[in-house]
Amino acid sequence: MTQQSGSSTAADPDQPVDGPSTGETGVPAGAPAPAPAAVVLALLALGWLTAMLWSTRAAITSAQAGVTAVSLSAYALPGVISAALVAGGGTALAVTNLLARRGVDRATLRFVTATGVGLLVGLLTAVAINLFYADNATTNVIAGTTAAAAVVGGALAGARNARVVGAMVAAALAVLVFVVVFSRVRDPLFELYGGGGTQEAMFGAARWVSRTESLLAGLVAGLVAFGYLHLARRRSLRRDPDAPADRWPAYLLAGAGAGLLLLLTEVIIRIGGRALLDLAAALSEADAVAQTTLGTSRLDNGIWVLFVGALTAMIAFGRTLGPAPADDEDGTDPADD
Numbered sequence: 001m002t003q004q005s006g007s008s009t010a011a012d013p014d015q016p017v018d019g020p021s022t023g024e025t026g027v028p029a030g031a032p033a034p035a036p037a038a039v040v041l042a043l044l045a046l047g048w049l050t051a052m053l054w055s056t057r058a059a060i061t062s063a064q065a066g067v068t069a070v071s072l073s074a075y076a077l078p079g080v081i082s083a084a085l086v087a088g089g090g091t092a093l094a095v096t097n098l099l100a101r102r103g104v105d106r107a108t109l110r111f112v113t114a115t116g117v118g119l120l121v122g123l124l125t126a127v128a129i130n131l132f133y134a135d136n137a138t139t140n141v142i143a144g145t146t147a148a149a150a151v152v153g154g155a156l157a158g159a160r161n162a163r164v165v166g167a168m169v170a171a172a173l174a175v176l177v178f179v180v181v182f183s184r185v186r187d188p189l190f191e192l193y194g195g196g197g198t199q200e201a202m203f204g205a206a207r208w209v210s211r212t213e214s215l216l217a218g219l220v221a222g223l224v225a226f227g228y229l230h231l232a233r234r235r236s237l238r239r240d241p242d243a244p245a246d247r248w249p250a251y252l253l254a255g256a257g258a259g260l261l262l263l264l265t266e267v268i269i270r271i272g273g274r275a276l277l278d279l280a281a282a283l284s285e286a287d288a289v290a291q292t293t294l295g296t297s298r299l300d301n302g303i304w305v306l307f308v309g310a311l312t313a314m315i316a317f318g319r320t321l322g323p324a325p326a327d328d329e330d331g332t333d334p335a336d337d
Helices: 038-061 066-101 107-132 137-156 162-182 186-192 199-239 248-272 274-281 285-318
Strands: none
Touching: 038 066, 038 107, 038 162, 066 107, 066 137, 066 162, 066 248, 066 274, 066 285, 107 137, 137 248, 137 274, 162 199, 162 248, 186 199, 199 248, 199 285, 248 274, 248 285, 274 285
């Protein structure tokens, strides 16, 4: 016999009249659970992208010569690309959340919609870059690569598990903000690690500063990803005590998500922004060495954030697990507290 849900959404005409509810308002049974605070994430991500575009424009337009503008554009490109990737994913997540709440759970439609939203964000960003940046070859490279990053971010948001995507977006956004904040203490740390002596000491200090930044960024990514999924779990339990819990692979992927997005950013930069990087490296031998060093540093940073973030999220998740029931002999995982 069919049982009706006790929630106020049972009378919603968009809700099915039979079958259990997922516990999320307006979400029918079997539909993917929406990510909490998706609109807030989208607004924060778009705000961060706007800030990166504004700061990059200010740095480029302040350059006195074209050579300096090329070099500054190459240095600023990773920040803009990572911001566009997160903005495309966050905005697409907010839109696909609306689809989930209206009972649209087709994987193909969700993916196409998310990709389309990412494309829209990318096109608007590219138009803004071409309107407000100087009209030159570097501007076109930045605009095209940024648009591509937003499309990729939107496509990633089309995954069925919206909560994991939301955790990845939140963690990546937290890492991007942390990197900017950490830049304020980079010079004091450089001195603390003995960077004021010989050239060898300077290289060693720079390596330790980079490792410290990557380690702390990974901790931030893992804790934010775990906190987001834990918040989503608590909200689900308040609506439906029988709502299924995310298992450990979800926490593992969410914790590693920020690092994965950083590595994906590097791939986009090396493909779409190759012309700008080559142009900057051709300015001088020092610029060539700097571009190579920065590329290697970004790659190492992404790997560190990936593994440290995944490990941190898994440890935090493990601490929430209760003891296995004494009569549980079928090998199932213990439930969350």
